[in-house]
Amino acid sequence: MKRSIAPPAAVGGTILLLSGTLTGCGASPAASPLAPSSAIGIDVPRADSDFWKAYARYLEQDIAAQHLNVLPLTHSDGDTTKFTANIRALAAQRPRAVVMAPQDTTATIGLLDELLAKHISTVSVDTAPESGSTYMVVRTDNRSYGTKACEFLGRQLHGRGKVAELQGALESINGYERSQGFSYCMRTEFPGIQVIELPTDWKGDVAATRLRSTLATDPDLNGIYLQAGGVFLQPTLALLREKGLLKPAGQSGHISIVSNDGISQEYDAIRRGDIDATVSQPADLYAKYALSYAQAAAEGRTFQVGPTDHDSTIVLLPGGLEDQLPAPLVTRDNVNDPTLWANQPGT
Missing domain, CATH: 3.40.50.2300 (Response regulator)
Incomplete structure (x- = not known):
């Protein structure tokens, strides 16, 4: 069941109306x-x-x-x-x-x-x-994943160019919310960027096949958004390397890439300049x-809606409550931050 892409403004308004004082978190007995x-x-x-x-x-x-x-x-x-x-x-x-x-x-x-x-x-x-x-x-907040990726790519490309979006499964709430946030941001903030949507069902081989076809039809592609780095990163880098298109950030011809997940392999790719950023889940x-x-x-x-004692916000859903945990954007500037989970020993 494919979801329609609609502006996320109503959701944000609901959160604001429902925000209150948290009970339970940090206030309950041991x-x-x-x-x-x-x-x-x-x-x-x-x-x-x-x-x-x-x-x-x-x-x-x-x-x-x-x-x-x-x-x-x-x-x-x-x-x-x-x-x-x-x-x-x-x-x-x-x-x-x-x-x-x-x-x-x-x-x-x-x-x-x-x-x-x-x-x-x-x-x-x-x-x-x-x-x-x-x-x-x-x-x-998975819409914010798409929004952060859009804003970063939009600035990197100075509002012009073509971006391939390797989407997850659109019947998945994460897939369609990330797509929703990315699409809405691109339409409203960067109309000069053409987005080529490539559904993948969260499968790396499908992502590589569709990206290969896109590179053949759109050789001027200058941006890629990976909705799941854990699945899409290696196939994407392998394909770009094969095509001679894997050029480090700052070099002419570099394809700007933003990912989602925040795994250590993405951090290594940022340090090498293969990709530019990821959103740490x-x-x-x-x-x-x-x-x-x-x-x-x-x-x-x-528990009740409102801010928690662990830098998140509890919001109301139709079926209950949701604790929306923070997900920072990771770039070359903060990729070595020791507080990021993928930089912890043993990960």
Whole structure:
């Protein structure tokens, strides 16, 4: 189901109207150890990108550090059928909360209602389910990813040229929101830039094939937006290298590239001058706060819209609340910042 690209202004207005004082975060008593009947179920969405591999490592670290009682982790490998089966298998063990990251956000239709009927709270990471109620969604403002990429590329290209946009799956909330933010910004702020949209379904081989075709028909391409560096970075750089088009930033003929994810490979590419920037998606904070909210759900704690004590904002969704975590733009100027998760030891 392809989404229409519309201005995001209404969403921002809703956030402003709903902003209030946060309760629960930082104000609740210290968490007590979970009883065996209050275990947390966790489904890891995929392992085919460096970002999700990092997320899984942070989960394991935080589970141990917080001494959480969790059921054996399940892995859905990006497969919708497997995801549904895994969540139902976890639910059968009666955890108090389940942490999930549905890659197809329509896959939760009916599923969340099943969990709610069993008094199981859900925390959704990175994506907001299309239907049903969640205790908390832990993600970033994905429209801002597209907007930040647009603004950076627009300035780099001085408002003129052609940009290929390697989109994710447009039935995915992240894919269409990133596309929405990018498209709206380009239309309104940089009308002199032509955007060539290339849907990829989050597949690196599809991205490489479509970019190859675009380079053949549009040899004057001077910008690329990668909606997922963990999947698209290596195929894109390999193709440009093959075509003799991988020229470092600052050199004549350089194709300006902005990515999304914030993995260490992107940082290395920025340092080499292969790409110009990325938006850092916080794999470490996704794991930390997904588990924190799951534990809070097991303890019956509640939250309200507004700013949190961890530099984010909780907003209201039709199905519950969403904690929008910060996602900084990383360029040559700040790529060595030791606070960025991909610069942490062991990542």
